[in-house]
Amino acid sequence: MHAVSTDFATKSFWLGNDEYTAGPSLEGDLEVDVAIVGAGFTGLSTAFHLHKADPSLRIAILESEVVGYGASGRNAGFSMTKIGMMHSFTATRFGKTKAREAHLYADRAVTLLKDLIEELDLDCDYEHTGFLWVATSEKYSKRLLKEIALVHRLGLTGVNLIEHADLIERVNSPLYKGPAWWEPNTGILNPAKLSREWRRVLDGAGVPIYENTPVLTMDMAAGRQRLRTPHGTVTANKVVLATNAWTHEFPQLATKQVPVWTYIVLTEPLTDEQLDSIGWRGREGVEDFRDLVHYYRLTADNRLLMGGRDVGLGDGKGMGFDDSPQTWERLRDDIRAIFPGLRDVRFSHAWGGPVSATLDMFPAIGYAGSKDVVYSMGCVGHGVSTTHLNGQTIRDLVLERDTDLTDVFFVNRKLIPFPPGGLGHAVAGQIANFLRWEDRRLDVLG
Numbered sequence: 356m357h358a359v360s361t362d363f364a365t366k367s368f369w370l371g372n373d374e375y376t377a378g379p380s381l382e383g384d385l386e387v388d389v390a391i392v393g394a395g396f397t398g399l400s401t402a403f404h405l406h407k408a409d410p411s412l413r414i415a416i417l418e419s420e421v422v423g424y425g426a427s428g429r430n431a432g433f434s435m436t437k438i439g440m441m442h443s444f445t446a447t448r449f450g451k452t453k454a455r456e457a458h459l460y461a462d463r464a465v466t467l468l469k470d471l472i473e474e475l476d477l478d479c480d481y482e483h484t485g486f487l488w489v490a491t492s493e494k495y496s497k498r499l500l501k502e503i504a505l506v507h508r509l510g511l512t513g514v515n516l517i518e519h520a521d522l523i524e525r526v527n528s529p530l531y532k533g534p535a536w537w538e539p540n541t542g543i544l545n546p547a548k549l550s551r552e553w554r555r556v557l558d559g560a561g562v563p564i565y566e567n568t569p570v571l572t573m574d575m576a577a578g579r580q581r582l583r584t585p586h587g588t589v590t591a592n593k594v595v596l597a598t599n600a601w602t603h604e605f606p607q608l609a610t611k612q613v614p615v616w617t618y619i620v621l622t623e624p625l626t627d628e629q630l631d632s633i634g635w636r637g638r639e640g641v642e643d644f645r646d647l648v649h650y651y652r653l654t655a656d657n658r659l660l661m662g663g664r665d666v667g668l669g670d671g672k673g674m675g676f677d678d679s680p681q682t683w684e685r686l687r688d689d690i691r692a693i694f695p696g697l698r699d700v701r702f703s704h705a706w707g708g709p710v711s712a713t714l715d716m717f718p719a720i721g722y723a724g725s726k727d728v729v730y731s732m733g734c735v736g737h738g739v740s741t742t743h744l745n746g747q748t749i750r751d752l753v754l755e756r757d758t759d760l761t762d763v764f765f766v767n768r769k770l771i772p773f774p775p776g777g778l779g780h781a782v783a784g785q786i787a788n789f790l791r792w793e794d795r796r797l798d799v800l801g
């Protein structure tokens with residue numbers, strides 16, 4: 356009998372809401388062409404696209420817990436064009452041309468995910484609702500207007516400015532200030548259902564996923580990587596590290612990213628009266644313009660999910676920081692402040708999960724040391740759709756094909772490393788403190 360992960364159902368409302376039986380773990384040695392470590396959206400999409408490109412490839416996914424255990428089964432389910440932080444930040448860091456390129460990649464990712472859901476009939480409560488970016492202070496409203504103007508100067512289409520009256524008509528909060536960013540080509544979904552639907556598709560294609568199978572060590576040697584797991588060793592020509600916020604646990608990538616936690620609260624299903632007080636007939640995904648944003652949406656059964664407001668940085672070593680009672684309490688207060696009609700709403704769930712942050716908060720995909728090992732990391736809180744397109748990009752890197760995807764500027768880019776040891780954690784702490792200070796100074800929610 357393989358060990359069965361027992362705590363996954365407590366890791367998010369989504370992961371606990373439907374029955375799930377873990378698949379087999381690896382018992383014995385295995386030889387494959389491509390071993391994929393991690394069964395989140397990155398690993399699952401990579402496996403799907405590799406198998407589609409060459410069905411004769413022997414592929415195996417190794418997952419330390421269960422499919423969707425990481426960020427992919429815990430996120431807020433926004434399929435959106437955000438990539439990295441915001442366009443102005445990307446333009447400052449990489450230049451305007453690359454900021455435009457990044458947006459187009461993310462927009463392509465949203466469309467790809469929508470198409471995959473349709474084509475493969477992935478049952479994940481997908482709704483193509485559009486996305487609203489709102490401001491809750493005059494200062495952030497000014498910044499939001501500048502951001503929309505920049506996007507238009509970059510020649511990007513699909514992002515519209517809607518006036519305040521139109522915003523309030525859609526989602527009614529007394530805290531909203533000024534016009535809003537309105538972007539129709541985005542959606543919301545149930546991420547754990549999506550992860551498990553990927554398992555169904557891969558099971559059908561004969562691509563094995565070994566759950567409860569942590570990779571303990573990776574020995575790299577030309578053309579023959581050896582991955583040690585508790586009950587067997589996998590020998591692979593190529594390895595994909597789709598381990599996201601856990602990636603620093605591999606010594607080869609120890610300083611390239613740090614885990615950062617974001618937290619979510621969920622209400623009971625809203626009554627008709629509570630819903631009427633907000634409007635929200637279009638069920639759009641909403642984010643505010645704070646540095647440490649709030650993100651919120653309705654679920655299929657009309658609960659209000661809100662996450663963000665602060666981040667957790669852990670202790671710079673372990674991964675056990677999924678709970679933050681203090682952040683959850685502040686999020687509950689924020690819901691009541693943003694939507695006074697929900698002052699008596701009851702809350703049913705709270706959870707958190709780690710995202711992967713590089714020092715410049717932008718994704719990075721590439722070869723680790725040799726062309727035999729590919730990594731992907733740094734999607735921060737914006738990976739639901741991009742990870743799906745990243746699966747195609749990683750496919751091309753594994754197959755050593757030069758394509759428009761491998762040409763994208765954040766593939767094989769030079770990453771600024773975090774200082775090693777505790778210093779990396781201290782740097783992340785300083786960045787978070789600055790963002791908290793700015794929000795306290797500039798936003799009514801403090």
Ligand SMILES: Cc1cc2nc3c(=O)[nH]c(=O)nc-3n(C[C@H](O)[C@H](O)[C@H](O)COP(=O)(O)OP(=O)(O)OC[C@H]3O[C@@H](n4cnc5c(N)ncnc54)[C@H](O)[C@@H]3O)c2cc1C
Nearest residue numbers: 393395396397419425426427430431433570599708738739
């Ligand atoms: C609370 C929260 C809210 C978010 N909201 C949104 C949102 O609304 N929209 C959006 O676009 N993005 C959001 N994100 C980010 C998004 O979820 C991630 O970018 C995306 O899911 C990352 O997918 P992934 O497959 O790369 O990583 P993950 O889903 O984290 O998968 C990594 C997997 O690797 C496994 N693993 C790690 N180490 C090993 C090992 N040694 N051996 C075997 N397996 C291992 C882990 O168990 C895990 O299952 C959110 C994230 C969080 C945490």
